Amino acid sequence: MAANQNSSNPISYAFGHFGTSLETLLLMIKGILLEYSSTLQLVTSMDLSDNNLAGEIPAGMTDLLGLRFLNLSNNHLTGRIPKNIGNLRLLESIDLSRNQLRGEIPPSMSALTFLGYLNLSENNLTGKIPSSTQLQSFDISSYDGNHLCGPPLLEICSTDAxxxxxxxxxxxxxxxxxxxxxxxxxxxxxxxxxxxxxxxxxxxxxxxxxxxxxxxxxxxxxxxxxxxxx
Known part of the structure; x- marks a missing residue:
């Protein structure tokens, strides 16, 4: 995942190459480069919305077990939602809206029992919404702009039909x-x-x-x- 820096933006973000493990995060804030390494595992909130981020969401992000709030909305992220996102058991809010994410919603997301807010709208997600008390409780607007099916949506999945x-x-x-x-x-x-x-x-x-x-x-x-x- 990388960022396209724009001098007109007061805050921009730059990322190194994470690979499969997210160990270091570089933030470019008003021209000042900040590095987070040993304290990264203690992060509870990450808001990287509206920053022209491109590429896939690093799988290593699912190692941030203390994360409670994650906002990557309105970027240019591609690929799939990390399959192990269910490891982030403390997550209370996820916003991945307005990207180009594809594929199915990972079944592991049904394990996020503390989740109180979810927005996956305006992506290219497909398939059936995993069954769980949490995922079926959100408003259908959380899934708008995709090709999803199953409750809480009215679209019936072909396998169910x-x-x-x-x-x-x-x-x-x-x-x-x-x-x-x-x-x-x-x-x-x-x-x-x-x-x-x-x-x-x-x-x-x-x-x-x-x-x-x-x-x-x-x-x-x-x-x-x-x-x-x-």
């Missing part, structure tokens, strides 16, 4: 299966009734001797019932 569609299809298929089962149940009942009816009544209708015996049995049964009551 596919999953939801598959779930509905499964429910429909299960419903269709139940309907088929019930149809077979009623059909078997009707078939059983018809078969049972003809098994009993068929011989009586078409066989005179069976019909005669059947009525004789009924007469005897009626006689016994009557005699039993007297």
């Amino acid at each position: 596919t999953t939801s569609g598959d779930h509905k299809n499964n429910e429909n298929n299960e419903g269709d299966g139940l309907e088929v089962d019930w149809l077979w149940f009623y059909a078997s009942m009707a078939f059983g009734f018809v078969v049972g009816f003809w098994v009993v009544m068929g011989p009586l209708l078409f066989n005179k001797s069976w019909r005669f015996r059947y009525f004789r049995i009924l007469e005897r049964l009626e006689y016994k019932i009557r005699n039993g009551h007297h």
Whole structure:
């Protein structure tokens, strides 16, 4: 990350090459070069907004474990948000708005439970907003000007839509299966009734001797019932 110095600005910033470890910070304030090294780990607030900073956010910045407030807004920063930004557990405020940051919001950001302010608007961020109590509690304006999806935004992620569609299809298929089962149940009942009816009544209708015996049995049964009551 580097700064384009502009003599018209009363304050400008200059950075050395950090590489993967952020150990030294050089600040050019009104022409005076200040260096922070051993005290850098004690920094709790960093506001480098509106300073024409370019390049990627140093991964070593996530080693500043005491950091509570970070503002890098309105610069020309590119690349991705450091994936280990969740290491900064004490962060209460992050403003990375109005840059050219790309890629997805790191899942580790969901671990920032103290976060009370977030602004990632006007970048080129994509993908689903990680699920957490904090990230879903911010106003949608915190994510404006990106290509993000998922709560708290109204845009549904394509994977969620596919999953939801598959779930509905499964429910429909299960419903269709139940309907088929019930149809077979009623059909078997009707078939059983018809078969049972003809098994009993068929011989009586078409066989005179069976019909005669059947009525004789009924007469005897009626006689016994009557005699039993007297």
